[in-house]
Amino acid sequence: MTCNSTPILRMRGISKHFVGVQALQEVDFEVLPGEVHALVGENGAGKSTLMHILSGVYRPDGGWIDFNGENEVVFADEQAAQRHGIAIVFQERSLFGPLSIAENIFAGRQPIGRFGFVDRAAMIEESRKLLAEVGMEVDPQLPVERLSPHQQQLVEVAKALSLRAHLIVLDEPTAALTETETDHLFAVIKKLQERQAAVVYISHRMEEIFLLADRVTVLKDGQHQATLSVSETSPQELVTTMVGRELAGESFDRGAPPVDQSPLLEVRNLSDVAGSVPRRVELKEISFSVRAGEVVALAGLAGAGRTELALAIFGARSRTHGTIAVDGQCLQQGNSRGRCVADSIAAGIGYLPEDRKEAGLFLEKSIASNIAAASLKQFGRAWTQDSQIAKVADEYCQSLRIAASGIEQSVVSLSGGNQQKVLLAKWLLVKPKVLIVDEPTRGVDVGAKAEIHRLLFELSRKGVAVIVISSDLPEVLTVADRVLVMAEGRISGELSHEEATEERIIHLASQVEVV
Template sequence: TFPGVVALDGINLRFKAGEVHAIIGENGAGKSTLMNILSGVYAPDSGSEVRYKGSRVEFRSTADAAKCQIAMIHQENSLVKHLTVYENIYLGHFIKKGAFIDKRAMRESAAELLKKMHIDWIKPGTLVNDLSASEQQLVEIAKALSRDPETIIFDEPTASLTVRESQILMDIIRELRDRNVAIVFISHHLEELFEIADVISVLRDGQYIGTYDIREIDIPRLISLMVGRELKSNVPGKTAEMIWKRSATLQNEVVLEARDFCLPGKVEHVDFVLHRGEILGFAGLVGAGRTELMECVFGYTRPSGGTLYLNGREVRFHTPKEAVAQGLGMLSEDRKSNGILGLHSVQDNINSASWPKLRGRGPFVSKPAEKRNALDFIHKLNVKTPNANVRISTLSGGNQQKALIGRILSIKPQVLILDEPTHGIDVGAKQEIYDIINQLADEGISILLISSELPELITLSHRIIVMHEGRISGRMEFSEFAQEQILSYASGTETI
């Protein structure tokens, strides 16, 4: 139980050796809370109990869980960025030679582990800060495996992985299952569960709904069990009427234009035009340069070349603050590092970009205005929270994301950059985010949308630009949208 919230209520589950047990549910269903109890991060309320190999155990810390050879791989990694790969893998259980840490042995052991995982392109001596987000996730997995656990909990392990890396992980999990390791697997990607899971349990609003043999259930039934209602399809069929309506809603007024944008090694000669009320999608594989392009537009990074026009006037943003002052807002892919203020309240997070506008008399912020602004966006975006003053880190990922969207909307942007807005969010919360994005476009806000989920781009975008290795490889009107064509452009097998 958390302040004002019962996160779990009477959950009874069993996890078996040599079995992949998937756990699904909407954001806020209690999945991560349950796993944090099993891994020693949280202690359950009195009257609850955890049994391991038939005996009652009490985990007061992650160290207690580790003694029972239980390891958890969190969705957001906990690596120390200024340490090397091998130092992170053995952090907390260093290999020693006498009283001293044996760095050579750790480096060699890490190299052997990475080779066994088929990810030996990651070198043990590399600083973690120099790795991509997906490579860091693989190191997090290696760190857990280095303890030779009997039970491994994976919390959204593929969220930041490429297709190839996800397949490597699936092979690792199959090998662990064959070695009689118990696997607990949380994912919002239902398709991958049917590839790897043996059984699947559903949680909803902190309660246990049921456990099912993966061979005896399908995705529509799972979604219905998860959300307690039927969801409308998020991949509409492209009828002639729909194509006409989508095209008709696109206004001719150009709000933002980028010409010949360049960033050495990341972005090469990119041009795009964004219209009033348009959702312009950006597709591409990991490393295609989409995020780097948007960071140049928003002032995080200074491009080496190119010109940006806002409402027909040339602009140059040296900092994000300058971009915000001109009516641009950006939602970063990395909620944890570049988004939420984890130690602060939901209210503070929503208001943090608009405090100058919330002043009362004199230089001080008006408390009533603060509360009114936060409650307005909590209500408008349906942020599920006991009240505005709870710490934002206690909310589910989907509700954190909606609060961050509220933060950006509080500055009244005319251009909104959304980088993977539904990353790590369940299907129910995704539909709510989709509705918000469509409503914003209807209100005349122009949106640059980056997403690795092609159905999402196809559902939301008026037009799609595809990038490959820093260049634009394809441009598509709504009537031309097809996943196969987007993938051809994204992989570089076909270009315009």
């Protein structure tokens, strides 16, 4: 491509510090005009933070940005970045659902006609042209919420075109797309390239990077790792560069994995039933089992269907089909209609959700109330005995070492690690046979993280089947006796504790053949 021209973007020594985390450390990043530059790295490597700095959402603590011939530009906010010609299509779309495509493309800068009114005809005509450029033939007056995720994405690209953006950032654009839609998007990207627009492409998927990108920059733990020419590297090298890190010195005395135990949880042919509303992830023919005393990790990329699988097992996902049995007792046979979370809990399944603030905690309620939430019946069928709740909550605060001033403290004021321990206590209290924990240590500091790992491990050795969903690969390798890797709603592979390495998991998750 146009490799010997001067970079359109040059980010130098960018640092960004959040309380407790060095998100970026002196990162350099250069993009040439007309190139597709892939940005890769594990979860938490700092890709999104870097792009948020580029788009003016965050101010860097150190370093500077040269863009399009201007030196040391400062983007005070997103509008400023937009005016300079930087357009970002984030994973979470930033469109206005009920407004028309045209209104979205020209949000805040509608063409003005006579009398200072919006010139609707011009706006619609211009939108039609832009949509044609991204290969869409739809009425620009259609509300955006009626479009498919792919079409919405293209509307954002069209918006970027109308801004005459010199640099377009696409953040995991294919996460929700089908194969044909992906092909279509790639064609649009090629077209952008021909217009000398630079594209920064964030993705986990190796094949896409090798199909599309000219160069690739690897971030790891907030640091620039390497910038490679795609033609001179291989998926293997890239994965190694992404991962190449020392593992935390955390390990458990495993003992013999409990092979002879009969499975506590058995899932057979679990699939989503197609409905009128398309879903982001479709679960497809999932079968696996977990024995008593075993920790099984569910690994995979964002959108692989891990959380969805957990919710389906827990009875919190509608329209699923398949067989789920706990301890030999069938919970679901065929359609899930009628099964509810309470039944699952009664059968001995616990689920600690991924987003603890949104779906786990009763934030303004006390520690005691939170711990008792899923087991109120234990404290009296008709009348709840507060003294018993207090006693049990006290015991858990001691045994899990929850740092709080007392069980009446509201959980909103606890640290992330302690909040997570409260949730753990809540589910330990139901005496589960199967415990599913979804990202149990996200946003938790290192000390509490190790404690939670130990708790989960000990729990499994007491005869509970533990399923850990995690995007944190070192965590997966530390706690799991067995790793199930998911990709696109299926289980794409299974690795024993001995077989599992970060490379193998990433390969299975991004569906690259292991060489």
